[in-house]
Amino acid sequence: MKQLAGGLQWAVFLIASSIAAPIAIAHVFGMDAAETASFIQRTMFVLGTACVxxxxxxxxxxxxxxxAGLWWGIFVVYVNMVGILYATADDALQALQTGMIVSGVLFILLAAFGFISKMKRLFTPTVTFTYLMLLIFQLSGTFIKGMxxxxxxxxxxxxxxxxxxxxxxxxxFITMYHKVTWVSKYSVLLSIGFGWIVFIxxxxxxxxxxxxxxxVxxxxxxxxxxxVWDSGVVVTAFFITLLLIANMMASIRVMENLLKHSFQKEVSDRTREGSIAxxxxxxxxxxxxxxxxxxxxxxAGFVGTTRMASLRPFIIGSLLVMIMTLFPAIMSFFAALPAPVAYAVTFAIFxxxxxxxxxEMEMENDKTIGYRVSALGLMIGVGLMFVPTxxxxxxPAILSAVLSNxxxxxxxxxxxxxxxxxxMKKRRSV
Known part of the structure; x- marks a missing residue:
């Protein structure tokens, strides 16, 4: 029963934190209610399957x-090409559909040729700190506006x-840090339920x-x-894949460190397998x-908050999402979740x-280099967030999508x- 309750909490968190993207993309492409519902269903089904x-x-x-936020940006860029490079919105979506397949092939090839293992060494504590802080800065504005x-x-x-x-x-916040174990463990589920009732x-x-x-x-x-073959979207998919690998590695590193230091769990390096998946x-x-x-x-914030580090409830929650997508009535129920509730709960998690x-920064051995690196990364990254898209x-589409991120x-x-x-430091010490 505990595993099922944990799985339900994962399912609610996954849906609540992901449903905004397909709704927004459907809106910019001018999809009607039926097309939007179908797009949400397909996206959530893929996300549940992807977790498994x-x-x-x-x-x-x-x-x-x-x-992926990068693909979200590319969708927005491509909708502006309708009537210019693509005759209809469906033509643009067909090209993007092809881009996903190209990206999938590239993920697998780069893992097969050992590129992933070499790239992982670049994600030091300083880089991970910079990535996390930029992620927080990027999303905090969205959270506050939604709230x-x-x-x-x-x-x-x-x-x-x-x-x-x-x-x-x-x-x-109260449930997250509550002394009663079951309250803190299911804080996300309880908070979403409370928030929904409040908004009603x-x-x-x-x-x-x-x-x-x-x-069904x-x-x-x-x-x-x-x-269809589209040279433009193929080039875009290549660069997007490289950036998504960086995103994936940062997420894996953060979770690995959380499990090691907060839960004393041994974690094996499966970054290559993660790229293939x-x-x-x-x-x-x-x-x-x-x-x-x-x-x-x-x-990582969700796991740190709920203290649910086991894979079993995570898999159960992912399977629940897959099953829920098959029932239009259930998807309509979750689509009715007030957006401010999702933003408020996610704000606390972040x-x-x-x-x-x-x-992460505490684990950096050379703090001087760490401070200089993070200062430049944060100033440039946050500065770009203020440049109007x-x-x-x-x-070009790829430059627009990347520079706006x-x-x-x-x-x-x-x-x-x-x-x-x-x-430079190594050269001076020689």
Missing amino acids: VQAVIGHRLPINEGP VGVETSTDPIDGIVFIGSLLTVIVT LLGKAQSIHTTSNSI RFPEVFVYGKP SGINHLLAGVFSAIGPVPISGS AKMVELAFA ESMMHL GLIIGTLVAITVEQFLRA
Whole structure:
């Protein structure tokens, strides 16, 4: 029973933290209600499957898969090409569908040729600290805007939504650090349930609507047509894959360190297997016309909060997500979860990530280099977050997607600067 309750909590966390991406992409592509519901179903099915694949044959860590922010950015870039490079939105989505498949093949090939093992050495404590802090800075603005009911720059702050979000955050922190074990262990599930009830009482919860009359509906494959050769999307997929590998490695390192230092668990290096599993998951994303998944660093905050480091409830939760996607009524239920509740609970979880970030920096042997590297990485990464995405639209798709992602650029800067400083230090000592 405990394993099932833990699995349900993982399932709710996975859905609550991932459902915004397919909804947003469906919106920018102008999908109707039925198309949106189908896109959400396919994406969540792929994410649940991806978690199982990683847990069974991949890195074997309790890291949930979520829609990759880089692919999210590419989707937004490509929608602006409709009417220019692509005749219809479906043509653009067909090209992106192909990009997922290309990315999947690249993940597997790079792992097979040993590239992954060499790249892992670049993720030192300083680089991981920089990555985590950039991730927190990048998402904190989204959390706060969601918690005050602001979706666009013209939206006013909604005081009632803010009150509901604040109550949810307070309850989340209380349950996270509660002395009663079962309360802290299931804090995420309890907080989401509490927040949902609060928003119903405040009159800010959506009613549940289903767009399908069928009880069971299986996800469709190749919704936008068979894969097509598109040289532009192939080049984009190549660079995106390299960056996603960096993202994956950072997430794995954070979880490995958490399990070693907080749970005293021995963790074997399965980064190569994790990359192969990511390749399989991207192939699935292409086949099911969904968003490419990536291991989410925020899962370390979830595990640290709930103290659930076992793989069994994680696998159960992932299987529950897969099963839930087959029932339109259940997906409609979760789609009705007030967004501010999800943002409020995730905000509290990411507060735990700040602790993990500073714990990483404490493991750095050469603090002088660490401070210099993180300073440059953080300043450049955070600075790019303030550059309007619209000002980059005239650039090639890959440049626009990458430069608009301060998280990735800041991390790459940290890696480059650290390797340079360490090489210079080594040369001086010779």
